Amino acid sequence: MKKGERRKQELLKIAYRMFIEKGYENTSIDEIIAEAGIAKGTYYYYFESKEATLEAVIEMMIEEEVGRAKAVLETSLPVPQKLVSVIYSLRPAQDEQVIAKALDVTENIVMHEKVNRRIAEEAVPLLTEVVKEGISQGIFECTNIEERVRMLLIISQHIFDDGIFTDRDVEVYIDVVEKTLGANGGTMSFIAELISGGQDEKFATHKR
Amino acid sequence: MKKGERRKQELLKIAYRMFIEKGYENTSIDEIIAEAGIAKGTYYYYFESKEATLEAVIEMMIEEEVGRAKAVLETSLPVPQKLVSVIYSLRPAQDEQVIAKALDVTENIVMHEKVNRRIAEEAVPLLTEVVKEGISQGIFECTNIEERVRMLLIISQHIFDDGIFTDRDVEVYIDVVEKTLGANGGTMSFIAELISGGQDEKFATHKR
């Protein structure tokens, strides 16, 4: 049992890396088992199907990302910063993103979309909490919190996912976030520095 | 030459219908050629690959949708209505949507996503025009128009695509649209009636 669980995790990690490196559709079972050095039967002893593997890989990712997000939740950051940090932490870790950037996003649509949907499910309750905290502190002022959070998540994912945006995109993003939550102008302007600061020099800054 | 073009259109229509009915991934070339009653070689005489067929199908859709949108542009509708109508017309036609609803959206992620991206490319310039018209009329007030339009498109697609939204979702959507464009409160509230009116009785109203 111990051994089996270890093997499954090993396969999961290999699949995870290959899915991100070359895309889900472009990764064959044969390649995965070659990398792992096992027979096809062994692979299917652990996974029902390729799709099931993708699902498991995504769950693995979500678990880590939600973990990070919850850690942020417990910090004493100001509410606006906390909100953005939670959103920001709900994505593949830094080093993984480097790999992901090598691959054109359009070549991994399925995985990309499935990840985003799962993230949304997990994130909405967390973010709703933060926004409520903000409202009780008089920083935000709005109703229909959950629906607003969902909308913010959608545009945040589009903005952050590929890292392809201009200063004007960021400006608009900040404005929309503030107005969607009913915050004072400038409340969210720290996002601009966060983004330009977060772009390591080892990444070329993508511009449209 | 004439004959060839007709055949290509015929294949395009068949592929289009099947892609929407059963999803792109779940439709095989064999099924398409069986429906068309031709040999595989003939199919590949007209299309480089399955992917190329999808691309062609999407172009066909976009052409019609953009055509509809441009027709709306030339009407004398009030700017807010015009804006929403353009967005609304930039989606598969009614009868096609009926078919599309039978299929779970998640089963056609690739096509769905590709269509949305192409639509965005075509729609942004059109919508930018409308917003500029609104600004000159004093109805809207904002800068960075193109970026705002892109953002509105993203949330509009998410709202309208599946037709799965509550009254509160619509409420928030209206609010965000107004604030994103710097319109007075209530300017966009007609959207609520438009949506509830647009839901034919033959469709079950999806609620979350």
Add this chain to the structure above:
DNA sequence: TCCCATAATCGACCAACGGTCGATTATATA
């Protein structure tokens, strides 16, 4: 009308893919 270039069609064939299955070996427990 005949000829012939080319447009159009055909279907056998292929490699790669995801997936199955019965046989076989390792492991642990009694």
Add this chain to the structure above:
DNA sequence: TATATAATCGACCGTTGGTCGATTATGGGA
């Protein structure tokens, strides 16, 4: 040591997207 079961193996399968050389329309010029 015996035995159940966990784990591994790889040959095999059906389907898929795609290729190719052969064959049959088609239509315009001599």
